[in-house]
Amino acid sequence: METIVNDYLESASRSCIINQRAEPCTVVVLGASGDLTTRKIVPSIFRLFLNGDLPEPCNIIGCGRTGMSDIEFRNKMQKACLAPGMTKDSEWGRFSRSLFYRSIDYDNPESFKGLKDEILGPGRDPLMHGNRIFYLAVPPWLYEGIVHTLGMTGLASESQDRSGWSRLVVEKPFGHDLASAMKLDRSIHGYFHEDQIFRIDHYLAKETVQNILTFRFANAIFEPLWNRNYIDHVHIIAAEALGVEHRAGYYEKAGVLRDMFQNHMMQLLALTAMEPPSRFETDRVMDEKAKVYRSLRPFNTKNMRDNLVLGQYGPGLVDGKMVKGYREEKGVAPDSLTPTFAMIKVMLDNWRWNGVPFYLTSGKRLARKQTEIHIQFKKVPHSMFRHTLMEEIIANRLILGIYPDEKISMTFQTKNPGPKMCLRSVTMDFNYYKDHSGPVMDAYEKVLLDCMLGDHMLFCRQDAVELCWSFLTPVLEGCEKCSNRAQSLLPYPAGTWGPDAFKSLDML
Ligand code: BG6
Numbered sequence: 001m002e003t004i005v006n007d008y009l010e011s012a013s014r015s016c017i018i019n020q021r022a023e024p025c026t027v028v029v030l031g032a033s034g035d036l037t038t039r040k041i042v043p044s045i046f047r048l049f050l051n052g053d054l055p056e057p058c059n060i061i062g063c064g065r066t067g068m069s070d071i072e073f074r075n076k077m078q079k080a081c082l083a084p085g086m087t088k089d090s091e092w093g094r095f096s097r098s099l100f101y102r103s104i105d106y107d108n109p110e111s112f113k114g115l116k117d118e119i120l121g122p123g124r125d126p127l128m129h130g131n132r133i134f135y136l137a138v139p140p141w142l143y144e145g146i147v148h149t150l151g152m153t154g155l156a157s158e159s160q161d162r163s164g165w166s167r168l169v170v171e172k173p174f175g176h177d178l179a180s181a182m183k184l185d186r187s188i189h190g191y192f193h194e195d196q197i198f199r200i201d202h203y204l205a206k207e208t209v210q211n212i213l214t215f216r217f218a219n220a221i222f223e224p225l226w227n228r229n230y231i232d233h234v235h236i237i238a239a240e241a242l243g244v245e246h247r248a249g250y251y252e253k254a255g256v257l258r259d260m261f262q263n264h265m266m267q268l269l270a271l272t273a274m275e276p277p278s279r280f281e282t283d284r285v286m287d288e289k290a291k292v293y294r295s296l297r298p299f300n301t302k303n304m305r306d307n308l309v310l311g312q313y314g315p316g317l318v319d320g321k322m323v324k325g326y327r328e329e330k331g332v333a334p335d336s337l338t339p340t341f342a343m344i345k346v347m348l349d350n351w352r353w354n355g356v357p358f359y360l361t362s363g364k365r366l367a368r369k370q371t372e373i374h375i376q377f378k379k380v381p382h383s384m385f386r387h388t389l390m391e392e393i394i395a396n397r398l399i400l401g402i403y404p405d406e407k408i409s410m411t412f413q414t415k416n417p418g419p420k421m422c423l424r425s426v427t428m429d430f431n432y433y434k435d436h437s438g439p440v441m442d443a444y445e446k447v448l449l450d451c452m453l454g455d456h457m458l459f460c461r462q463d464a465v466e467l468c469w470s471f472l473t474p475v476l477e478g479c480e481k482c483s484n485r486a487q488s489l490l491p492y493p494a495g496t497w498g499p500d501a502f503k504s505l506d507m508l
Contacts, residue, residue, distance in 0.1 A: 008260030024128045025164075026119050028148055030072065031137035032101060033061025033099040035246070036171070038080040041137060042099070044444035046081040049095045051439055053449055055085035057127055061115065063104040073101035094453045099231035106138070106146050112153040112395050119155070120163060130164030133451055139250065140173050144187040145333040151191025158196070169451055172263045173254060174460070177476065178469035185462050199460040200450045203264040205450075208402045211459070212373070213280075215400070215408065222398075223276075225377070227352045232395065235359045236268045239316055239366040240461065241496065243342070255338040257476055260362040262461070266293070266468045269358060270398075272373055273348055286461045293467035294303040295350040297337045301478035309490065310479060311341035313365040316494030323494045335362055340364045341498045344475070365494035371402035390446055406432035 025046065027038050042062075047052040074096045082089055104109040110355050117123070120130045134150060136143055147168070150156045158166050168188065175181030188197060203209055216223060225231070238260060244251045251259060270289040277284035286450040300307065314325035326332055326340050341363030348358065365470065377396040393413060408430045416424040433440070441449070450458055483489065490499035 019463055020453060021442060022053075022449065023131055023165075024055045024057050024125075025131035025452060026061060026128060027133045027135060027448075028062050028063060028115065028119075029087050029135045029137055030063045030106070030298075031139075031142075031381060033064035033066040033068065034137055036137040038076065039064060040444045041135060042077045043081045044442065044448055046092075046095055047442070047445055048449055050091060051441075053445075055452060056388060057098065057125055058452075059098045059100065059128070061118070062099070062101045063115070064101075065103065065105065067103045068101045070100050078266070106149065109149050109152050111501055112149055112155065116153050127383055128164065131166075131168060132164065133167045135169040136155070136171060140171075140176075143170065143184060147188050147191055150263075155369045156191040165194070165196075165454070167196050167198060167451055167454070168192050169200060169447075170228075172198055173258055174263075174465045175469065176253065176258060178466060178473045181465055181469050185465075194462070195454075195456075197458065197462075198447075199465065200447050201263045201267055202443040202447060202461050203267050204458040204460075205441075205446035206402060207440070208400065208406045209268065209271065211432070212268075212400060213285075217276045226375075228354055228356050230377055231356055232376045232378045233357045233359065234272060235361065235376065236265060236272065237372050237374070238264060238268075238362040239368065239497075240362075240364050241366060241369045241495075243313065243365045244326060244329050244332065248329055252332060252336060252338050256340055256342045256362055256364070257344075257472060257479070261342065261344065261360060262468050262472050265360045265362055266464075267460075268373060269346070269360065270464075272375075273353060273358070275352070276427070282455075282457045285312075285457065286464065289425045290464050290467060291314070291350075292348065292463070293340050293464055293471065295348040295353070296467075296471045297347040297349045299344075299346075299471065299475045299478070301474055304475075304478050304482070305488070307345040308475065308479070309341075309343040310339040310488055311363065311490045311492045311499040312336070312338065313340050313363075314491045314496045316365070316496060317366065318495040325494065326365075337489055339479070339490060341366070343498070346471075361498075363492075363498050367495055367497050369403060373400040373402070375400070385421065385423075389423060391423060393423065394425050401432075408432075438464070 011313045029041055031037060042060065045054065049058075062068075064075075068076075072241055077099060078092060078096065082092055102115060104115070117131050119128075124130060132155070134146075134155070135147060138146065147156070150168075156166055156168070157163065175184045213240055214225060243424075267289075270292045273292045273420070275291065276287040277288045312326050314321060315328070316325075326338070327336050328333050332338075343359060343361040346358045346360060347353075348356070375398040377398070379395045380393055383389075394411075396413075397411045399407070399409045399411075401409065411425055412428070413423050414426050416422040447458060450456075479485065479488065492499045
């Protein structure tokens, strides 16, 4: 029996390997001296290379304002990609030969001409056919200027004969409100058409997030319960232990609502609440997500406090160490009113979810990093044990664990063994990687590979971006323009579960 199971698992893992190969291309990382390139982009490309998923050839050209030679860039990336003690890795030697660095002035089309010659000029590698990806790893206020320069230099266009494909990867935030998101989109569409644009939300590429649709729609037993008749409320939590770190310049303007809610939290909401598309195809899935956003009940800005808790972390203990409060972090104004925590209650006005609150919670410097979706079922309609049991019957809860435990767990009631009728709450756990033996990709590897393959499934479509902003912009305006802004921002000590007002909800 065990052999049959193992054979089955092995063949299931084999059949999960992508058999389509990405075409050779050049990946141009704009903002290559920055943190995202070092922490995520190049290490992910290196892992794709190690797993044999990177096309051959594939050049990575880092661009930035900082002057750096190819060798200096390679050395910097080597430190980021290789664990200490592995610095002589021969695989690195092979990979690093395709890493280059060009210092560039983003506003000056002249400075992009050299890049164009390298990618499209007569001396280019013929195997690459001019295929190119431009990854905007720069601060968001540089997006429009760079896109304009790419367009003016002819690097965006696919129309010239045999110029290969050209793709643009845009990191969130896509604007800072509805109007700016629409303006950014107009600028991008001035040079790139929708098929060329890849708006990243790395949450979509997390394995356990991708699994939400599989869990819901590849099983017959959960979906009949997945509605207002059986579900009391849903709580989506993305708690972080880290603080703002060195990103105060960006975070001061963004705050938690723009940083986490407009994108990641809204994506988790859509996947949890959407209807099944008729086929697992990009546009059909995106259409269903957009319908969820269209059902969002407009936020009642008159009673903000009933539906929104905002907080900001003060000094506190994290992992036994005293850490600074947000206002003492480098680059943060000492009287900053930027929220680092939010809990927002949203309602979906549609047939399935009418009356079911969705609580979305995210914050920095909370007790621990934990990302989970809690589906809280209703209590049993009638307790036949009410004369026998002293205790109340706890309602079922399903947890979709995204971090740290990648799991699905279901809590239900059983009889405690023994002569007396007592209840015992037990949990049935499925660990996502148990019995798995195939390759695993992290979120950035997956989005980079999908972009090379031209697959948009795990990216954001502009209508959804705008619908999310339509919902959140009035919330942001309500918070930022209200007269008692300072009083509405509740302090919480770092290393706790947030402001007291949130704790009283007793949701975690
Ligand atoms: C990013 C936010 O998009 O997501 C960060 O800008 C946040 O502030 C991060 O820390 C969280 O991502 P993850 O994958 O660590 O949960």
